Amino acid sequence: MDASALIASLQDAVPGAQFEAASSVDLQTTIYAPREAVPDVARALRDRPDLAFTFLAELTAVDFWPTEPRFEVVYILVSLVHRARIRVKVRLNADDARVATVSGVWPAANWLEREVWDLFGIEFDGHPDPRRLLMPEDWEGYPLRKDYPVQIRKTPEYSQPLQVTAEQFRQSVERDRLTRR
Amino acid sequence: MTVNMGPQHPSTHGVLRLVLELDGETVRSCAPTIGYLHTGIEKTAEQKKWQQVIPLVERMDYLSAQSNSLAFCLSVEKLLGLEIPERVTNIRLLIAELQRINSHLVWLGTHGMEVGAVSVMLYCFRERELLLNINEMLAGFRLFPSYVRVGGLREDLPRGFHAAVTAFLDRFGPKLDEYEDLLTKNEIYLKRTRGVGVVSKEDAVAMSLLGPIARSAGVDYDVRKYFPYLGYETYEFAVPIETAGDVYARYKVRVAEMRESAKICRQALQRIPPAGAYAVDDPRITPPPKDRVYTEMEALIQHFLIYSQGFTVPRGEAYVPVEGPRGEQGFYIVSDGTNRPWRVKSRAPSLVACQALEQLIVGGLIADVIAVIGSIDVVMGDVDR
Numbered sequence: 001m002d003a004s005a006l007i008a009s010l011q012d013a014v015p016g017a018q019f020e021a022a023s024s025v026d027l028q029t030t031i032y033a034p035r036e037a038v039p040d041v042a043r044a045l046r047d048r049p050d051l052a053f054t055f056l057a058e059l060t061a062v063d064f065w066p067t068e069p070r071f072e073v074v075y076i077l078v079s080l081v082h083r084a085r086i087r088v089k090v091r092l093n094a095d096d097a098r099v100a101t102v103s104g105v106w107p108a109a110n111w112l113e114r115e116v117w118d119l120f121g122i123e124f125d126g127h128p129d130p131r132r133l134l135m136p137e138d139w140e141g142y143p144l145r146k147d148y149p150v151q152i153r154k155t156p157e158y159s160q161p162l163q164v165t166a167e168q169f170r171q172s173v174e175r176d177r178l179t180r181r
Numbered sequence: 182m183t184v185n186m187g188p189q190h191p192s193t194h195g196v197l198r199l200v201l202e203l204d205g206e207t208v209r210s211c212a213p214t215i216g217y218l219h220t221g222i223e224k225t226a227e228q229k230k231w232q233q234v235i236p237l238v239e240r241m242d243y244l245s246a247q248s249n250s251l252a253f254c255l256s257v258e259k260l261l262g263l264e265i266p267e268r269v270t271n272i273r274l275l276i277a278e279l280q281r282i283n284s285h286l287v288w289l290g291t292h293g294m295e296v297g298a299v300s301v302m303l304y305c306f307r308e309r310e311l312l313l314n315i316n317e318m319l320a321g322f323r324l325f326p327s328y329v330r331v332g333g334l335r336e337d338l339p340r341g342f343h344a345a346v347t348a349f350l351d352r353f354g355p356k357l358d359e360y361e362d363l364l365t366k367n368e369i370y371l372k373r374t375r376g377v378g379v380v381s382k383e384d385a386v387a388m389s390l391l392g393p394i395a396r397s398a399g400v401d402y403d404v405r406k407y408f409p410y411l412g413y414e415t416y417e418f419a420v421p422i423e424t425a426g427d428v429y430a431r432y433k434v435r436v437a438e439m440r441e442s443a444k445i446c447r448q449a450l451q452r453i454p455p456a457g458a459y460a461v462d463d464p465r466i467t468p469p470p471k472d473r474v475y476t477e478m479e480a481l482i483q484h485f486l487i488y489s490q491g492f493t494v495p496r497g498e499a500y501v502p503v504e505g506p507r508g509e510q511g512f513y514i515v516s517d518g519t520n521r522p523w524r525v526k527s528r529a530p531s532l533v534a535c536q537a538l539e540q541l542i543v544g545g546l547i548a549d550v551i552a553v554i555g556s557i558d559v560v561m562g563d564v565d566r
Contacts, residue, residue, distance in 0.1 A: 058528045
């Protein structure tokens, strides 16, 4: 599937959206999609029979700091019917790094979006469970951003054995239970 | 009742924490918590030169180390636009298939042990030992050989490699029959695995479980057939498919895959001449042979440049998927034209499998949780990276 056919098909499904073909060396068609159109584009990509990209193989982001637009969110999609793979990319500015979630279209996006939020600080509007995935919940900063230092020298906080009373422990378990869902 | 299963639990294959809400023996809700093994490999990789990333990506997943490095190398080579010699391609394919057998053996052993068949574990690890010996022969390192490099292989095949692999394959077929004798028709095993942890075809697609889990639910997706790489289209092999989608179907698919892998290995062995090119002939990427480094000035300079500065990779991005033991694996890499990657993102099949755990477990019995975790074959290093 080449970029022009893909764009023509998508423009038919999402009128008014501006798509842009991007270069690709690995023969996977790559296009840029506008941020506002993401949920509609995702639904069209999955549901239109001439596209049928039912698998979301990967969802990730790239930080191009210090240039603008700073972030690119990348969706790698696979169509079983057409034996095709494409990449759809969405550009985001640093001061407004948010995009609509696609976890309603591809349920697999749930954790992948959480991971991107965790490591890049890109918000996914409408995400059902917007929590950190890999880092501790009280972590500050977004480690995979380019302006995040590679090594942080902190004095270890775990050198003292943790002193918890039985009551505190019970409260902690209860709090954990309540905040899980 | 709420039960905290893990992070320190022997059958969670690492440090997976499941918070299970139980009603009697039935699981009402399940919340997987991951991140205990997060070591920031992707961030670290951005600080390394391209060739130095290989040991890192191998350590993500100790069971499919060479599939990881292969996927990474294929992506980088795509960006570099390298033509890899056919002999190298065939050797890589052979290594990748041996790695698949290796991974499935460990899976079969641990899974068997978890559902009560301890002897299977001992048998599987016995055969795996032979594969580790082959790795040791190749590179002097058993788990993470770093043998596959950008541009080819680290060095030529060792003497006796063909004989060692043939000996393994000759032994492996009958042994695999033995494992099947122990499990395939074992009443206890059937009772513990049939109809347990069922995933439907639609769910497998929706949750992106590309790999053995999807194939056990009737999705015929295999990267080797759909998007051939390394010349897989010229090899004869079948893609085993089951439709039940339960733990037993996953077992059947993986065992059948091992047989197919052994078949591919035999074909690949015949295509690999004992001597020939082991890396691409490109002075930017492949270091010169040591005897030239010791005797020629130019070779010494070239050697020094490669090991001190590495090579630059043209600006761009690439993602080449490969079929790893756990499903589609690949590295989405972005280069800014320097000698270090701008971004390395691993598509982790274990992560999506872990995400699907909740669906597979809820509604089942607590005793089946262990069978299900075992059957999706997660490696926590790959989940957390």
